[in-house]
Amino acid sequence: xxxxxxxxxxxxxxxxxxxxxxxxxxxxxxxxxxxxxxxxxxxxxxxxxxxxxxxxxxxxxxxxxxxxxxxxxxxxxxxxxxxxxxxxxxxxxxxxxxxxxxxxxxxxxxxxxxxxxxxxxxxxxxxxxxxxxxxxxxxxxxxxxxxxxxxxxxxxxxxxxxxxxxxxxxxxxxxxxxxxxxxxxxxxxxxxxxxxxxxxxxxxxxxxxxxxxxxxxxxxxxxxxxxxxxxxxxxxxxxxxxxxxxxxxxxxxxxxxxxxxxxxxxxxxxxxxxxxxxxxxxxxxxxxxxxxxxxxxxxxxxxxxxxxxxxxxxxxxxxxxxxxxxxxxxxxxxxxxxxxxxxxxxxxxxxxxxxxxxxxxxxxxxxxxxxxxxxxxxxxxxxxxxxxxxxxxxxxxxxxxxxxxxxxxxxxxxxxxxxxxxx
Ligand code: HEM
Numbered sequence: 001x002x003x004x005x006x007x008x009x010x011x012x013x014x015x016x017x018x019x020x021x022x023x024x025x026x027x028x029x030x031x032x033x034x035x036x037x038x039x040x041x042x043x044x045x046x047x048x049x050x051x052x053x054x055x056x057x058x059x060x061x062x063x064x065x066x067x068x069x070x071x072x073x074x075x076x077x078x079x080x081x082x083x084x085x086x087x088x089x090x091x092x093x094x095x096x097x098x099x100x101x102x103x104x105x106x107x108x109x110x111x112x113x114x115x116x117x118x119x120x121x122x123x124x125x126x127x128x129x130x131x132x133x134x135x136x137x138x139x140x141x142x143x144x145x146x147x148x149x150x151x152x153x154x155x156x157x158x159x160x161x162x163x164x165x166x167x168x169x170x171x172x173x174x175x176x177x178x179x180x181x182x183x184x185x186x187x188x189x190x191x192x193x194x195x196x197x198x199x200x201x202x203x204x205x206x207x208x209x210x211x212x213x214x215x216x217x218x219x220x221x222x223x224x225x226x227x228x229x230x231x232x233x234x235x236x237x238x239x240x241x242x243x244x245x246x247x248x249x250x251x252x253x254x255x256x257x258x259x260x261x262x263x264x265x266x267x268x269x270x271x272x273x274x275x276x277x278x279x280x281x282x283x284x285x286x287x288x289x290x291x292x293x294x295x296x297x298x299x300x301x302x303x304x305x306x307x308x309x310x311x312x313x314x315x316x317x318x319x320x321x322x323x324x325x326x327x328x329x330x331x332x333x334x335x336x337x338x339x340x341x342x343x344x345x346x347x348x349x350x351x352x353x354x355x356x357x358x359x360x361x362x363x364x365x366x367x368x369x370x371x372x373x374x375x376x377x378x379x380x381x382x383x384x385x386x387x388x389x390x391x392x393x394x395x396x397x398x399x400x401x402x403x404x405x406x407x408x409x410x411x412x413x414x415x416x417x418x419x420x421x422x423x
Contacts, residue, residue: 117204254400
């Protein structure tokens, strides 16, 4: 019996579909056979992958655990050797940034004065307040939990306002509004200084580039201005949390390890005396202070998962296939807590960076805490120098100790870190 006309049409419709499926399957199998397999990892669930297995508050712990179980994380790089091989030596592939819907312009910071030559007032400065709000809201939106959620379900940002779950969209909008303010207001202030031809404002990064822009043809000015605004805000945001968080880690260490503090103060007293403050010229003569800086960077890296990179083309490493667009995180936490390299790693022990003669070793955590490759922190020298000068000045002038109550009894505490991109 012949099929009906409708039935034959159905067959005709199904045939190309079957071909398409067969071709797709053959390509899939050919691809699988021709390409090395993906790096090992936990078995993903359909749609949501491994998201439920990741500790949303401290994801670096999950990645470190996966590293122990599988040898590799879900492209979380847990060794400095592999980080150098990929992020540094293959920087042309591993230097993209993954799309983070709420933080498209959010990358990092520089001081307001260097960028805009804006001298904030000591208290309640309006621009600093805007920046603090921007950072606070931005960090809330870039907690690892929210970042993972939005990467998996970007449609959450498109939900209508009345819909359950749309609060993330409202928060993202607030974050964007803040970003727009911090992008435009200090920039306008620098422009105003320029217009008034004031002495201040001529030596900032923005002022210098505005002067350069004046010499350009009209057509390219708007693009230049947008790029300049973005570079400026990236600089301001980048230096803000990083330096202050590192100094908080240092202060915590000084409270918890008074012997370290005393030894550093003795070094400063013997090399510099008590009549003046240390300067950069003294840096090479203060190896113990230097080892404290290194241990501060290592003990609690303030960006425990670095800032995510993304691959801009396919790659193969050590027999594993890494597709284009893969998010690659350098698990700085795992590197800094490697017990083979840093025995008793959770202990603050600056001596680990000194040899038996008290000379600094070649192991400098600055080689990994500032990231690697062409996206490594452009403010690393400024960051390193400003943290050193703050540390050495504090050691020379103040004593850190536990707070005491009215009866003079030590107030005990348990240190806690706020999870976020920077903690
Ligand atoms: C202790 C201080 C600091 C630490 C630990 C730190 C750490 C980092 C890290 C880990 C990255 C990501 C690198 C990567 O993706 O491989 C980064 C990026 C960045 N940092 Fe820093 N940073 C510090 C201070 C600063 C300062 C003072 C500035 C500005 C003067 C700055 C500006 C930036 C910028 C603009 C980026 C983004 C670079 C890009 O996306 O290409 N940072 N920083």
